[in-house]
Amino acid sequence: MxxxxxxxxxxxxxxxxxxxxxxxxxxxxxxxxxxxxxxxxxxxxxxxxxxxxxxxxxxxxxxxxxxxxxxxxxxxxxxxxxxxxxxxxxxxxxxxxxxxxxxxxxxxxxxxxxxxxxxxxxxxxRAFGEYLGAVRDAVPSGVSVGIQADPAALVDRVGGYLDEGYVRIKIKIKPGRDVADTAAVRDAFGAIPLRVDANSAYTLADAELLAELDRFDLLLIEQPLQEDDLVDHAALARRLRTPVCLDESIVSAKAATDAIALGAAAVVNVKAGRVGGYLEAVRVHDVCRDAGIPVWCGGMLETGIGRAANAALAALPGFTLPGDVSASSRFYARDIVTEPAVLEDGHVRVPTGPGLGIEIxxxxxxxxxxxxxxxxx
Known part of the structure; x- marks a missing residue:
């Protein structure tokens, strides 16, 4: 597209x-x-x-x-x-x-x-969303939850975000803070849409441990291995029931094509900054959509500038999973735009004003x- x-x-x-x-x-x-x-x-x-x-x-x-x-x-x-x-x-x-x-x-x-x-x-x-090819005027909003002091603190934090109306929860994991943390959230909140993000913290030697996460019926496990380990990601994917999502590994549309061909990615996280811009992000979206691979829009703790651009990107037709386009207040008490993104019924609106649709x-x-x-x- x-x-x-x-x-x-x-x-x-x-x-x-x-x-x-x-x-x-x-x-x-x-x-x-x-x-x-x-x-x-x-x-x-x-x-x-x-x-x-x-x-x-x-x-x-x-x-x-x-x-x-x-x-x-x-x-x-x-x-x-x-x-x-x-x-x-x-x-x-x-x-x-x-x-x-x-x-x-x-x-x-x-x-x-x-x-x-x-x-x-x-x-x-002309609005940025119209330019990219957005097909929705609002996008479902998920939240990314960092590693907390202990599983109980994590449950408290997740509960707060669910009360705010976020439609999907992602928790960060690392060795020693994985199975127990995931179990605590699943036990506390039942069948909520839940995913985990490893940020490359594991190796293929951890496959047996990561397979323990299968019992939690996760939407996906994000970037379990190092960014250049496409072959190992493909090997890991064959050992897990949980879909493997790639983040840091996807640096271009070519990288997405290669990962899909190897069977290394059942889902792709698209971050415009990581791939070199929003136009390349659209190309990644197109590659994945043509291959039947769902994509979602990741976040980098953006200010209102990047958050508006991400909302427009996430409104493209291939973005079928809730992304990290959260309300500004998730991270900032004070943003640098006059009208920061807000959560409305679990969604963030796609700006419709000229350009990014924001004012500084x-x-x-x-x-x-x-x-x-x-x-x-």
């Missing part, structure tokens, strides 16, 4: 990049560590017809990904943004080609591309900014 009607070209005058430190409402713990403050890069594309906004979803340290804030900041300012500005006038669909000579750095590329897209679509008065809260943006650079052509 390629983009039906490309966006118009924009003339770029410059980019503004900011590093933000936004406090989380509660610590978020995975096998990679614990975050209490979200460090993120916000991108503003400057054009004669108005600005566009993007978000680079790296973290402070290279624990989830080889990309991290300072590496993204450096490569964006030294190489990626100047290359786009050298083109001067271009359509958003051309950004990936301009940046292709630079190896890797998909999250940085995705944030810059999104800012250009937002600027172009705002100038046209300039005061909040300034309050959270710890570093700022303006790069002009």
């Amino acid at each position: 390629p983009i039906a009607r490309p966006a118009a070209s924009v003339t770029l005058d410059g980019f503004e990049l900011r590093v933000l430190h936004i406090p989380l409402v509660s610590p978020f713990t995975t096998s990679f560590g614990t975050e209490t403050v979200r460090e993120v890069i916000v991108v503003r594309a400057l054009t004669p017809d108005g600005d566009g906004w993007g978000e680079i979803v790296t973290q402070a340290a290279p624990l989830y990904s080889s990309e991290y804030t300072q590496s993204a900041w450096d490569v964006a300012l030294r190489f990626l943004a100047p290359a786009i500005l050298d083109a001067r006038t271009l359509a958003p669909e051309q950004v990936a080609g301009v940046l292709e000579p630079f190896v890797g750095h998909r999250m940085a590329k995705a944030g810059l591309e999104l800012a250009v897209l937002d600027a172009a679509l705002r100038a046209e008065g 809260d300039q005061v909040a943006l300034d309050d959270f900014t710890v570093e700022r650079t303006l790069l002009r052509r």
